[in-house]
Amino acid sequence: METFALRPAIYFGDDALSALEALAGKRVLIVTDDFLAHKSGLLPRVTAHLKGALTEVFSKVTPDPSLRLVAEGVRALRDFSPDAVLAFGGGSPMDCAKAMRHFSDRPGLLFYAVPTTAGTGSEVTSFAVLTDTDAGVKYPLVDDALLPDAAILDASLLAGVPGPVTADTGMDVLTHASEAYVARKANAFTDALAERAFVLAWENLIKAHAAKGEHPAKEQMLLASCMAGIAFNGAGLGANHALAHSLGGRYHTPHGRLNAMLMPHVIRFNAEEPAAAKKYAALAKACGLAPNARALSSALGRLRQSLGMPGRLTDCGVERKTVLADLEAITAAALADVCMPGNPRSAAAAELAAIVREV
Ligand code: NAD
Structure with missing residues (x-):
């Protein structure tokens, strides 16, 4: 027997970001990197669809997220106690957000992913690649519990990728x-x-x-x-x-x-x-x-x-x-x-x- 499971829901095309309106009025933790949060001018494109939501931004993600960074993210998540995690970025923010959600052990916490690179495909995978910087080892965690609930693809976010x-x-x-x-x-x-x-x-x-x-x-x-x-x-x-x-x-x-x-x-x-x-x-x-x-x-x-x-x-x-x-x-x-x-x-x-x- 062979299997092929279908998850998450994928939204794509011009108005795909409007799928974020499902998170309106909720507590949403946005996980991203410093460039995307503060320098790209792209974050307001996302938050514009989160009307009435209480948002907090965890923007400390760096390329190849480390276990230490994930631990810091888990503390931020527990402090804020969101209803949903929204990963916004390339593979690094998406994988960091997946691991943060996983290790915070909060059942029912929604997870949306908006990729800004094309890319890792992390928005639809059970993988989160983490780096143990002390040991110099990088390895994927693989668990279906890491799968996002929704993947939102808006190519206009990629306009300025170097x-x-x-x-x-x-x-x-x-x-x-x-x-x-x-x-x-x-x-x-x-x-x-x-x-x-x-x-x-x-x-x-x-x-x-x-x-x-x-x-x-x-x-x-x-x-x-x-x-x-x-x-x-x-x-x-x-x-x-x-x-x-x-x-x-x-x-x-x-x-x-x-x-x-x-x-x-x-x-x-x-x-x-x-x-x-x-x-x-x-x-x-x-x-x-x-x-x-x-x-x-x-x-x-x-x-x-x-x-x-x-x-x-x-x-x-x-x-x-x-x-x-x-x-x-x-x-x-x-x-x-x-x-x-x-x-x-x-x-x-x-x-x-x-x-x-x-x-
Ligand atoms: P990344 O997320 O590390 O981003 C690379 C750089 O691109 C960063 O400086 C970021 O700020 C910038 N950037 C991202 N989006 C941008 C935009 N729209 N405009 C301008 N700059 C932008 O890079 P990546 O290649 O997307 O992800 C790599 C990570 O993903 C690695 O850790 C890799 O191992 C992992 N990965 C995960 C999976 C998976 O299934 N989970 C698969 C393959 C790779």
């Missing part, structure tokens, strides 16, 4: 879609969403990256991000994400940037497994490429270059000798990562180490 963030987050979408498509638990429903998400992101990422202000390609990327999130939430991920979490916990390189570096190598590794090779060929064909895994892997490398993204950790300020010294710990953390069992091909430590040496 180019490098559009590139990093967009490559994250392609990684989610490609990993979900070949993952061990993939099924007919997750395949449909993963394939569509991959093609949409493939067709729109360069345009979204080049566009200043609002642009239809940004809306397509936001839809692709959400579809890829639903796909991997059902199908799982794989070695790409396991390695990105391990490297991200140590070196704090943006998540999507690491995924983009690793993806061509992970695809070539997985393509030794015939079932995965067949699926990569189908993705390549759907994007108008030669129908094989090598063409897909090469095209993703070229896309990364076109977006001006680095291909090696040394380009991100991580010294080669540091990576080589950490290699054993990097592969051990990846093998222990919750995403690893989803990979279509079993990987030994030495095989993961060989991939890390390539980046």
Whole structure:
């Protein structure tokens, strides 16, 4: 038997933010980062729909939220005692808000998510990725209790996303879609969403990256991000994400940037497994490429270059000798990562180490 669960409700399109009116008159804790709360000018777009609500803003979220930050957030949540938590931001505020709500142990606390990057798909997933800064380890919590009640997609919020963030987050979408498509638990429903998400992101990422202000390609990327999130939430991920979490916990390189570096190598590794090779060929064909895994892997490398993204950790300020010294710990953390069992091909430590040496 296979299963595919549908949750949360997704609101998208021009007036999607009006779905927030369901929270009118309630006590709402908004979880976001400093830029979005105080510098972007975007927060009033959200609060305008919370008529009569008593709001408090927790804006201390930083990229790759730490356990310490979550603990601080839980205290803020308990002090304010909201009826609803509203996550407003990229993956970092959404994951921090998910963990805050979870660890505050308040049954019935509503959870709405409004993504401002395209992206992590966190608005529709049971994942919250946290970082233990003392141990230098980043890992996803996975629990259906983390799922939001509503995901609200308004692409106009993405108008001012800086180019490098559009590139990093967009490559994250392609990684989610490609990993979900070949993952061990993939099924007919997750395949449909993963394939569509991959093609949409493939067709729109360069345009979204080049566009200043609002642009239809940004809306397509936001839809692709959400579809890829639903796909991997059902199908799982794989070695790409396991390695990105391990490297991200140590070196704090943006998540999507690491995924983009690793993806061509992970695809070539997985393509030794015939079932995965067949699926990569189908993705390549759907994007108008030669129908094989090598063409897909090469095209993703070229896309990364076109977006001006680095291909090696040394380009991100991580010294080669540091990576080589950490290699054993990097592969051990990846093998222990919750995403690893989803990979279509079993990987030994030495095989993961060989991939890390390539980046
Ligand atoms: P992010 O949330 O860390 O944001 C990156 C930067 O973009 C921040 O400086 C932020 O202020 C800025 N930004 C966000 N929205 C903006 C906007 N509309 N305009 C201008 N600037 C904006 O980045 P992210 O890539 O969205 O999230 C990364 C985090 O999500 C990582 O911790 C990653 O591991 C995690 N993640 C979670 C899941 C999941 O399912 N929960 C999946 C993938 C990744």
